Amino acid sequence: MLIHSTPQLITLSGGPQRGRDLGRLGLIENGAVLVQGETIIAVGTTNELRAAYPAEPTLDASGRTILPGFVDPHTHAIWAGDRAAEFELRLQGKTYLEILAAGGGIISTVRATRQASPEQLCAETRPRLARMFAHGTTTAEVKTGYGLETAAEIKMLEGILALDAEGPLELAPTFLGAHAIPPEFKGDPDGYTTLICNEMLPAVKTWWQTHAPDYPITCLPDTSLPFTDVFCETGAFTLAQSRRILETAKSLGFPLKIHADEFDNLGGASLAAELGAVSADHLVKTSAADIAALAAGDTIAVGLPCTPFGLADPQYTPAKAILEAGGLLALATDLNPGTAWNENMQFAIALACRYMKLTPAQAIAAATINAAAAIGRADRIGSIEPGKQADLLLLDVPDYRHLGYRFGGNLVHTVIKKGRVYPAKG
């Protein structure tokens, strides 16, 4: 299939974009892409590719912008229940503790997720994944973390594998047993940390090695194990507890991620850099030393602008400082039922332009090639280059800068995933 005559083909070629290099679009005017099977075969101008492949069936992209499918490298997309009532309580001025007392907060999602059957958990999650895909996300990381006990965490992992196998949205699984302290360990975070290290991580590894080969999962750095992630934050896991968990996970062979500096600066980003984590995420209250530590390595800084937006918090990830230090910046939605029920990477881009002061070109690179790097798959997805998986978007706009400029809607006309064409609009 020859997709041709786009006024702007945004390739994002050349690998992840570091520091001030962020925003290199690799724009080809009047461009074309040749897709065969699941793979991109050739990229160039329409004239070049038409001459080289005269017999190829065509898809006319005149007037539309082509770019790689969005990669959403940080989501909590799988959960049961909702917290709409809690949202209203918060607006009525109830405090966090009053909401907890009324049965709200993360533990209410844990309760609903533990109670849900595997089928119900997938049934509630499936429409969210469909909306993500319709808004142009072709690959997403999805975390466990609403189980907080071995069996419920494994139920979530199995749900992620099953939903990934259904497609078309591809999923990268993360084990986030260290998302919060479960009710059974209230007042004993060290005890729960020990449980994670001594029981959950080994159990997840054994389960994964037994069951994952039954699934066609392809979007982890290697398919041996899912990511392990920790919420390193006051009220969740201290730096020392986070270190114990991540070091144990690393010794077992898990690739690593971390939630750091959403509300407090505990040093989680430097820990991530030290341990060679694939990404460090949130990074709102991050210190200059932490930013320097990230920039000195290959750990991707993942900004989650939907979360401060969801909380009406004025502080966002300091993107400029990260880029000036030479760091690698990506964007994600943080889709979750508490602070940010948003399935749309285009909205994360619109926020990043306004509140992280990225240009549209920078935000697009952060949402594609750098986001692919944040799940360790920049070799396979995130750009339009020969040999890569054919994951692309046709946007209903003549210029890439409509991303960011416009907000509140969906600019996607067509999603192409592994070479298959999905019209996004009815």
Next chain:
Amino acid sequence: MLIHSTPQLITLSGGPQRGRDLGRLGLIENGAVLVQGETIIAVGTTNELRAAYPAEPTLDASGRTILPGFVDPHTHAIWAGDRAAEFELRLQGKTYLEILAAGGGIISTVRATRQASPEQLCAETRPRLARMFAHGTTTAEVKTGYGLETAAEIKMLEGILALDAEGPLELAPTFLGAHAIPPEFKGDPDGYTTLICNEMLPAVKTWWQTHAPDYPITCLPDTSLPFTDVFCETGAFTLAQSRRILETAKSLGFPLKIHADEFDNLGGASLAAELGAVSADHLVKTSAADIAALAAGDTIAVGLPCTPFGLADPQYTPAKAILEAGGLLALATDLNPGTAWNENMQFAIALACRYMKLTPAQAIAAATINAAAAIGRADRIGSIEPGKQADLLLLDVPDYRHLGYRFGGNLVHTVIKKGRVYPAKG
């Protein structure tokens, strides 16, 4: 048609909601609506209506929330061209004056709109109206104001009437010749004010009285004349100039609106109250005296949260102060190509909850019955009551509070406009 078995039927019955009364949803559990032709015939529980109308064909709304179609009472939805390049310049740190010098700003939209043929102007506007409708807006006010000369302003008015006649989105037209000072009157705002009063307003009246009867326009307070609006702001029209224009318009029989206090407090809101304007819009820098003046009358305060959001400006309409003073508050998108290209009232609600501290119930009332009052048509639209026009939404959620709680997407499953069913999703 009997639309039945919604867990939550949000009627908004009882007319516009003043002050602390805002947020009275008129919720009926397991509700049903009977629609015949273009009109709502009966509203009640599913049991009641099924018993009363056993032979009526049905539409099953199980698991979905029903509410009135959104009314968007402040948009600049008709224009030619776009300003995506200007958005990028702004993020690169260029000043407003540098952008003006580079051909940007409102005058670039005026240039493109003047040059566009009537057909091109409608062709560029039509997809915007379709997206508004798909996001649940069933009636919208649309302003002229990118012509700034008699013929181009009338071309815009004619476009609005033609697009309204096409449907399904119903449009309420507003003449906004006083949107900005056109290049021909640079340095002479008084001269342009005189032109508006002596030439444009009489010409618009004559044109309207000759041509409007050819169109089926129904959503003005009366069909005799469109609204007249003024941008009362530093750099646009002073309070004295705004008064001249609005008093002239009033003497000619136009219903009135005003843009006031977006950046500076000039007293426009009090002027609106004094002249009995239907609405005063923006109201960010509004003084306590202005808020009291609005609350003492029936002029609706229209908050436009997408505009500060678009500009990343931390200040929003002081909704709480307006409600505590006993004012009537509505919400609108302010859809325009400069500061807020957003077609989605759901996003205006999500912003109002976070940045104007409205509850979902308050924001929904402000976006329906009170928004209908802001275009003088609370008698006909904005609530689900027998005798009203059958404009309703089926949302893909079990609880109205998902509006506000969730953001970045579209929760509309089905739009019903004048009794006709339009599935919003493909």
